[in-house]
Amino acid sequence: xxxxxxxxxxxxxxxxxxxxxxxxxxxxxxxxxxxxxxxxxxxxxxxxxxxxxxxxxxxxxxxxxxxxxxxxxxxxxxxxxxxxxxxxxxxxxxxxxxxxxxxxxxxxxx
Numbered sequence: 832x833x834x835x836x837x838x839x840x841x842x843x844x845x846x847x848x849x850x851x852x853x854x855x856x857x858x859x860x861x862x863x864x865x866x867x868x869x870x871x872x873x874x875x876x877x878x879x880x881x882x883x884x885x886x887x888x889x890x891x892x893x894x895x896x897x898x899x900x901x902x903x904x905x906x907x908x909x910x911x912x913x914x915x916x917x918x919x920x921x922x923x924x925x926x927x928x929x930x931x932x933x934x935x936x937x938x939x940x941x
Contacts, residue, residue: 834918836925837888840865843920852911852932854904873900873908887917888924898933909934 834844845860853860853871863871872880876899886893895916901909915928 832927832929834920834925834927835868835884836920836923837884840868842868843925849930852903852909852930853901871901873902876900883915884926887915887926890917890924 832844832846833842833849835841836843842860842863845857847857849860850856855863855871869877879897880899883893883897895914897913897915899911899913901911903909910933912931912933913928914931915926918925918927920927
């Protein structure tokens with residue numbers, strides 16, 4: 832699970848399973864700059880991710896479940912299903928999301 836906020840883009844909370852999904856330690860994930868956060872999302876999925884992210888943060892209706900590719904620290908591609916909801920975190924809008932690694936041994940989604 833993660834909690835993500837904007838202005839600037841920042842991971843506010845990261846759960847331990849994210850280490851396996853991303854290859855980064857919790858400390859590395861929490862200290863990522865906005866640019867580093869963006870780099871974890873596959874280039875072909877970034878527009879879709881940020882369109883959905885902005886919709887959620889502004890209160891617009893959007894899908895609760897999406898699928899994206901992320902780039903693991905070892906440069907492999909991971910497919911993740913993302914279930915997200917708009918929440919308030921420290922009195923500011925945030926996205927709370929659960930990421931489920933959906934990568935098969937072939938590198939494709941299950």
